[in-house]
Amino acid sequence: MSLHCLRYASLIAAAWVTMAVTPLGAGRLAAQSPAAPSPVPAPVFLWPNGAPGAPATLAATPQDQPRLYPFLPAARTTTAAVLIIPGGGYSGVALDLEGFQFARWLNAQGMAAFVLDYRVAPYRYPVEIEDGMQAMHLIRAHAAAYGIDPARLGVWGSSAGGHLASTLGTHCGAGAAPLPQLESLDNAGCHPDFMILTYPVITMELPMTHHGSRNNLLGPTPDPALVSALSNETQVTAQTPPTFLVATTGDPVVPIGNSLAFYQALVQTHVPAEMHVYDFARHGFGLAGTTIPYLTDWTGLLRNWLVHVDVLPADAPPPPAPVANANPSWPAGFTGPGQPRPRRRPAVPNS
Secondary structure, three states: OOHHHHHHHOOOOOOOOOOOEOOOOOOOOOOEOOOOOOOOOOOEEOOOOOOOOOOOOOOOOHHHOOEEEEEOOOOOOOOOEEEEEOOOOOOOOOOHHHHHHHHHHHHOOOOEEEEEEOOOOOOOOOHHHHHHHHHHHHHHHOHHHHOOOOOOEEEEEEOHHHHHHHHHHHHOOOOOOOOOOOOOOOOOOOOOOOEEEEOOOOOOOOOOOOHHHHHHHHOOOOOHHHHHHOOHHHOOOOOOOOEEEEEEOOOOOOOOHHHHHHHHHHHHOOOOEEEEEEOOOOOOOOOOEOOOHHHOOHHHHHHHHHHHOOOOOOOOOOOEOOOEOOOOOOOOOOOOOOOOOOOOOOOOOOO
16 A cells, blocks of 8 residues: 555544553564675765855855765665654754664665754754755655655654654645745655654653753744744644654653654544554664664564555565664764764854
8 A cells, every 4th residue: 555545544544553562572573694884875965055044154164064865775675765864952963873874774674765964053943944854855856866756755753853854744745834934945845755753852842842952943932833833743634644653651851742742643633653662761772773672673663664554565675683782873984064063153043
């Protein structure tokens, strides 16, 4: 069944879910032997002629040049693809932990992936959302060259990247009301066809939001109307794409209420949704691997869901064997807008 058929079928069928505490061992798949990581591809810049909102005096520096890393598998099993948006509290980007590692996991199963390194603080709204929208447009514009189907493009966001991903899922698409300051952008072409949200920030409303993400995106005294518009649990419609969520009950950084509220909104709107909540207290676990044995099997559950929503064939190669997940959030030797380092606020407004 296609994603579009699945979405409309959701209007008459309840969303299905596995939301009880997920038992250890669920969803385990046969795994390949560990292999050396594939090389990181050359980046593609989102705005080759200069990013909107970038101060002219800084436009040539890496922090002002958002980019995509296109990971294309050696052997394809599907024409579906995923835009990966790592987290970092809108103050950095976990490019390796929640970006490159996720892309390689998808590639091993024959699916293309694109890792986004987007602008963060000292930039503020709407820059981060604009970078996400542009990434979706750029991938779709070059779908033929990448060998993917532009109607089967999903998004995978973690932590604050989950907020950006869910913003694309709720604010893009035909008929969706454009966000303030983004009215001039094409709203239809940035809509994902499915979403994966790992321990996501969803709301900007106090007290449930992640305060650092809210402050970095919107500033210390944001417009209440903008806070409401970017609280994505209130923005779900029948056009919101099928969604997979995973989180831990005792997440010490982003309250589990973010995931629960979004899942509840999906169910109430009859959007297909699957959620897995682990009786654990951890944020930013990435693929987990052998580093966190209790969470290792969550990626098997994701694999099952990708097959269920018909974006990955059941006979696709198994994912790589779990390994120790000790890589740093930011990879050595890379520069980009999400690189952790002291920054000064741009000399001109972002909007």
